[in-house]
Amino acid sequence: MTDAREVLDALDAVRDPELDEPVTSLGFVTSCTMSADGVADVRLRLPTYFCAPNFAWLMVADAYDAVSGVAGVQRAQVVLEDHFASVEINRGVAARAGFVQSFDGLAETELDELRTDFVRKAVLAATDRVCRPLLAAGRTPDELAVLTLGDVPQSQDRERLRARRAELGLPAGDDAPLLVDPLRGEAVGVQALPLHLRRARLTGIGMQANASVCRGMLRERYATVGVGEEEED
Amino acid sequence: MYEKDGEKYFVVDTHMHYWNAAPDNWVEGAEQYAKGWIECFHAYMGLGPPETHWSLEKFYKIDEDTLMKDVFEDGYVDVGIFQPTDLTEWYKEGFNTTEQDAILFEKYPGKFILNTRWDPREGEDGLKTLRHNVERWGCKGVKLYTAEWRQGSRGWKLSDPEAYKYLEACQELGIKNIHAHKGPTIWPLDKDAFDMTDIDHAATDFPGLNFIVEHSGIPRIDDFCYMATQEPNVYAGLSVVVGALMHARPRFFARCMGELLFWVGEDKMTFGADYSIWEPKWQVEGFVDWDYPGEEFSDYPRVTTATKKKILGLNAAKLYDIEVPVEFQLPAEAGAPAAQDAATLVADSGGAKV
Numbered sequence: 001m002t003d004a005r006e007v008l009d010a011l012d013a014v015r016d017p018e019l020d021e022p023v024t025s026l027g028f029v030t031s032c033t034m035s036a037d038g039v040a041d042v043r044l045r046l047p048t049y050f051c052a053p054n055f056a057w058l059m060v061a062d063a064y065d066a067v068s069g070v071a072g073v074q075r076a077q078v079v080l081e082d083h084f085a086s087v088e089i090n091r092g093v094a095a096r097a098g099f100v101q102s103f104d105g106l107a108e109t110e111l112d113e114l115r116t117d118f119v120r121k122a123v124l125a126a127t128d129r130v131c132r133p134l135l136a137a138g139r140t141p142d143e144l145a146v147l148t149l150g151d152v153p154q155s156q157d158r159e160r161l162r163a164r165r166a167e168l169g170l171p172a173g174d175d176a177p178l179l180v181d182p183l184r185g186e187a188v189g190v191q192a193l194p195l196h197l198r199r200a201r202l203t204g205i206g207m208q209a210n211a212s213v214c215r216g217m218l219r220e221r222y223a224t225v226g227v228g229e230e231e232e233d
Numbered sequence: 234m235y236e237k238d239g240e241k242y243f244v245v246d247t248h249m250h251y252w253n254a255a256p257d258n259w260v261e262g263a264e265q266y267a268k269g270w271i272e273c274f275h276a277y278m279g280l281g282p283p284e285t286h287w288s289l290e291k292f293y294k295i296d297e298d299t300l301m302k303d304v305f306e307d308g309y310v311d312v313g314i315f316q317p318t319d320l321t322e323w324y325k326e327g328f329n330t331t332e333q334d335a336i337l338f339e340k341y342p343g344k345f346i347l348n349t350r351w352d353p354r355e356g357e358d359g360l361k362t363l364r365h366n367v368e369r370w371g372c373k374g375v376k377l378y379t380a381e382w383r384q385g386s387r388g389w390k391l392s393d394p395e396a397y398k399y400l401e402a403c404q405e406l407g408i409k410n411i412h413a414h415k416g417p418t419i420w421p422l423d424k425d426a427f428d429m430t431d432i433d434h435a436a437t438d439f440p441g442l443n444f445i446v447e448h449s450g451i452p453r454i455d456d457f458c459y460m461a462t463q464e465p466n467v468y469a470g471l472s473v474v475v476g477a478l479m480h481a482r483p484r485f486f487a488r489c490m491g492e493l494l495f496w497v498g499e500d501k502m503t504f505g506a507d508y509s510i511w512e513p514k515w516q517v518e519g520f521v522d523w524d525y526p527g528e529e530f531s532d533y534p535r536v537t538t539a540t541k542k543k544i545l546g547l548n549a550a551k552l553y554d555i556e557v558p559v560e561f562q563l564p565a566e567a568g569a570p571a572a573q574d575a576a577t578l579v580a581d582s583g584g585a586k587v
Contacts, residue, residue: 212478
């Protein structure tokens with residue numbers, strides 16, 4: 001029989017698109033249970049009542065898809081609690097309606113473009129995570145310009161960079177350049193490289209600072225620890 | 234004023250409030266939003282030092298005596314700039330209106346600068362109110378909250394044609410400073426609500442106005458920095474940056490400060506305590522004592538006493554023509570910014586240092 005642990009494992013793959021971290025480790029999962037007759041029930045929470053509804057939608061919808069895909073789950077129930085748009089989001093996701101339909105008159109398109117924009121940011125942030133240690137170890141920007149992904153020592157950060165690039169359809173194999181433009185996937189030339197690295201660092205710091213504030217707000221809002229929550233690194 | 238180690242700092246809190254979010258001011262039928270809003274603010278307070286936290290009851294509505302003591306007596310502030318946020322759909326008499334702030338502004342001459350606000354969705358009536366407020370109180374700045382809900386609309390953009398009419402009116406009326414703040418919900422909901430492209434457009438088209446982006450664009454500090462390097466009239470308001478990060482996340486605070494100093498520069502950053510989300514006292518004391526926590530920050534611009542003096546008050550004094558007593562001013566040679574010219578960085582990326 002499927003147990004709640006497997007459902008939680010599936011939720012590990014659901015990320016806050018803005019922070020590029022799993023909803024589990026961020027503490028956004030209030031509870032995750034599995035009934036004897038195969039109903040998976042997931043309750044989600046966010047740092048504030050007014051968190052942006054578009055990102056909230058993506059997390060609830062992704063959680064719904066991830067949980068539904070677990071073998072043995074007959075029915076998935078994913079509920080976002082304590083949010084100004086809880087009703088629209090929960091109802092819309094459960095009915096498999098789109099975002100535009102669920103927010104009638106308030107939205108123009110589905111959220112693919114928004115998600116893509118933030119995966120691009122995640123690529124830049126991951127680039128920074130991979131490159132900063134190399135620079136700190138004395139590699140020059142000129143040297144980085146000719147490295148491939150496969151030249152960089154294996155690490156979680158490198159695999160995260162690879163995965164985000166693959167999501168966007170950018171070159172992600174070992175022979176692909178380490179540094180690529182997140183929009184077009186072209187290698188970043190030596191001339192453009194210092195600015196590219198600066199931007200990557202800025203993006204990474206912005207994202208991490210944002211995640212820090214979100215975690216702090218969540219702790220102020222709820223006294224309980226989320227299921228699968230992890231301290232920030 | 235604040236004095237430490239023989240140095241005197243002139244302090245301007247560029248972003249402060251005098252609000253009423255008590256339950257008896259909640260609009261019937263919108264209680265959940267009014268409650269959600271103030272509880273969110275209260276959670277922000279939790280990111281400051283524990284000894285500065287208030288109960289939610291105290292936080293709902295601040296009284297005059299407490300404000301004057303926290304800001305001026307204990308908080309070292311020389312001049313406080315009121316930034317209104319109306320939210321009249323959720324709060325009967327508004328959350329924090331210009332009129333509310335004006336009570337203290339009129340009662341304590343010289344202590345406050347009174348900014349007003351506008352909302353392009355109010356059309357001609359709103360323009361009239363704006364003119365009236367400027368005539369009555371001599372407002373030199375406005376606070377714009379683009380995510381305000383109004384009659385089914387969830388927000389607006391500075392680049393809307395209607396908003397341009399108001400920006401033109403600002404120029405004509407002598408309003409110089411546009412404090413812009415993004416909130417989380419805006420129409421259309423499928424786009425990134427915190428996107429700052431509209432500020433970028435407005436700043437380009439209105440070079441005579443200063444655009445102070447509050448909270449330095451958090452949570453879009455990266456987009457903000459990149460925009461600010463390209464627009465000479467865009468400033469970083471440090472409210473929330475100091476309050477939410479300096480105590481709770483000192484290393485991220487250092488990184489954010491380093492990035493802002495690099496991309497925006499110390500001449501275009503202004504301190505804001507965001508009272509009464511946070512009291513100014515610990516923020517001013519902590520900021521004057523602050524430096525990068527270690528070697529790994531060595532490639533960020535250096536922070537000097539002059540840097541701190543500019544950020545805490547001298548930059549805002551320039552924006553608002555506040556007279557600064559001579560003992561707080563910088564000697565002429567201390568004026569050179571520590572940050573490299575980041576505008577050059579964008580135009581000539583090949584020459585940038587990593």
